[in-house]
Amino acid sequence: MKNCPNCGHENLADARFCEECGQPFAIEVSEEPVLAEEEQQESEKKRFCPNCGESIPADADFCPNCGHPLKAAVRPATTVRKPLSKKQKIAIGTGAAIVVLLIGGFLFSRHYYSYPQQLSRLEQTFKTQDPEKIAEIVTSEDPNYQVSAANLKKFVSYYQESGHKADFADFLMDLKTNPSHLADFSLQTKGKYLGLFPRYQLVIQPVYLTVTTDQAGMALSLDDKKLATSKGSNYQTTWGPLTPGSYQVEGKLDNEKSVSKQALMRYNNPEFETNSHVNINLHKISFKVTSNIDGAKVLLNDKEVGMIEKGQAEIKDVVWHQGMEVQLTFKTASDQLKSDTYQIAASEFAADDYDEDSDASVIQLDFDHVQSTADVQNFLDSLYSDLSGYTSRYGAFGAAQKSELAEYFVNGLSNADEKDFEKFINDIRTSGKKSQVDAKAKVESVSMTGKDVYTVQYLIYYDTVYTDDTDDVSEVFRYKKATLRYDEDEAKFQIDNLGGAENFERVGGGA
Known part of the structure; x- marks a missing residue:
């Protein structure tokens, strides 16, 4: 050990300057022993003077060798960044790929579950006219109505009729572009896809049919299934909920029948409210049909009941029912001609009042562009x-x-x-x-x-x-x-x- 002659601080034996006050010491020449391996490793952990490179104690304020101030000058040794390992590189790559997939998945999902895309998929499902598939995308808020393929078959059958195919094309167009016009369905949100995107679903609006009769004891059937028997001369009953579609209503009393076909579809059907109420009156009518084509068939609700001969046909004692229509058809070599239709009211052509010579008993149905x-x-x-x-x-x-x-x-x-x-x-x-x-x-x-x-x-x-x-x-x-x-x-x-x-x-x- 070496005491400082200036301040008396005890310094290391080989110190050249006092580590306390910086007083220089007389230089003594001596051989520096070779450090042992352990001492060398220990020395590597020591601090070194940035001015002369001499090893210095950890708590020294000045370099014992050159007197260089240490508090402000000493900087921590520069950390050398080691290269990434293979595992680290794989981990970073995997993380980046996951981030890309998540972003891509989000963007795809946002498009796939967008409002227009969901409507387009609904339209494609209805286009199949498959009741099983349609049942998967339709729900109901009527607690008494059950959405099923069997029930929805009635809806599909309506649009498969030749007279409603054009309406079905309009239905598909509105379903894809303007679902608020559908009338028989409403579009509502039912939960979310992936917890993020609104899920749109069609809610069906069932229909109801009110039937009234003018006689007691009449058997009442819907699509050949008996549902009620009238109990008085002013009987009324309501059937439903029903799937929108076409239904056949039948009233039977003794050997007489009254059959009518009702279009219970709101969409593109201005007669919906009228068709939702059926009045069954079993009385007979007789009338004469005149036309400008001999050989034309007389149809009563699409059933042939006579033929025009010498300009006329006589139809007698048929049972009237609501919605009864008369029409003529004539088939040529190249075309099927049809006349206008005439709907017979309850008060017209009563059989008891029929007079073959009276104009009041005649329905005239001429064909357009036909010469007489x-x-x-x-x-x-x-x-x-x-x-x-x-x-x-x-x-x-x-x-x-x-x-x-x-x-x-x-x-x-x-x-x-x-x-x-x-x-x-x-x-x-x-x-x-x-x-x-x-x-x-x-x-x-x-x-x-x-x-x-x-x-x-x-x-x-x-x-x-x-x-x-x-x-x-x-x-x-x-x-x-x-x-x-x-x-x-x-x-x-x-x-x-x-x-x-x-x-x-x-x-x-x-x-």
């Missing part, structure tokens, strides 16, 4: 009036008259029947004895056989007038199958053909 028997008769009257004039030896039958005659025939002068008419006219005019032939036509029947094509049966009355004292000769012939075409643009008939010799017959005649 009267139209055909007017055409033939014009043709045979001109024919009578052409046969007269006192009238002209030159190029102008031939051109007028040709207008009555399809293809004009090249029509074979037109040539026969010309020959007939010329034979009369050149006979020498005949003055003229007076001709008149009478239509017996008209049938529409195609668009603007008519098959006509008619009689021709010929009265031949002679130039001398010979008595007039009257003859009657029949064209059994003449084909006429109506030109809509020109608004006129033309003869296509008169049916050939096999469809022409002599009916009678004499002096």
Whole structure:
């Protein structure tokens, strides 16, 4: 040990300066012993003077070797960052991948569970028309209604009917773009997907049907399933909740039935409120249907009950029920024609009041763009009036008259029947004895056989007038199958053909 001559502080034996006051000591030369391995390791832990590099005690304020102040000068040794290990690198990579996946999953989920995407998936499910799949996305808030594939089949069947396919296309469009218009469903949020995104679900609105009767003891059925028996002359019952769709309501009393089909669908159905109330009255009606097409079928609520013959059909003693409609159909070679419909009210055509000669007992149902028997008769009257004039030896039958005659025939002068008419006219005019032939036509029947094509049966009355004292000769012939075409643009008939010799017959005649 070495005491400082200035302050008396005890210093290490090899100190060159006092570690307390910095007083320099006389330099003593001595050999520095080699440190043992343990001492060397221990020395590595010591502090070193930043000025001279000499080892210094941990609590020294000045370097014992060079006197350099240590408190402000000494800095902690720089930490050398070790390279990452393979495990550390894998851990960091895995963490980064998880973060990327979480962000990507969130962005995907936000799109997948977005409002438009959920509506699109609902629309695709309804598009399948599969009751099982639809039942998975539909719920109900009516405690008495059960959502099931069996019940939803009624909804699907409604839109599978030919008359409602266009409505189904509208339904799908509104489901995807404007669900508030659906009427039979409401769109509500039911919980959340992944705890983040609102879950949208369709809530079905069931329907109810009120049935009233005017007689007691009437068996009442819905879709062939008996649900009640009327208990008085003013009986009323309500059935439901029911799935929106079409239902058949039947009332039966003794051997009489009243059957009606009710469309209990709100969407695109302005008659919903009316159809939700059925009044079953079992009374008989009789009426007559007139039309402009012979051979047209008379349908009563889509069931054939008669046929138009000679312009009319008589329907007698049928049981009336609410919603009863009359319509005519006629099938041509290329089309199925339908008339307007007529809905019969409860107060109309009572069987006890039927009078076949009264207009009050008649329903007239004409087909649009169809020519009547009267139209055909007017055409033939014009043709045979001109024919009578052409046969007269006192009238002209030159190029102008031939051109007028040709207008009555399809293809004009090249029509074979037109040539026969010309020959007939010329034979009369050149006979020498005949003055003229007076001709008149009478239509017996008209049938529409195609668009603007008519098959006509008619009689021709010929009265031949002679130039001398010979008595007039009257003859009657029949064209059994003449084909006429109506030109809509020109608004006129033309003869296509008169049916050939096999469809022409002599009916009678004499002096």
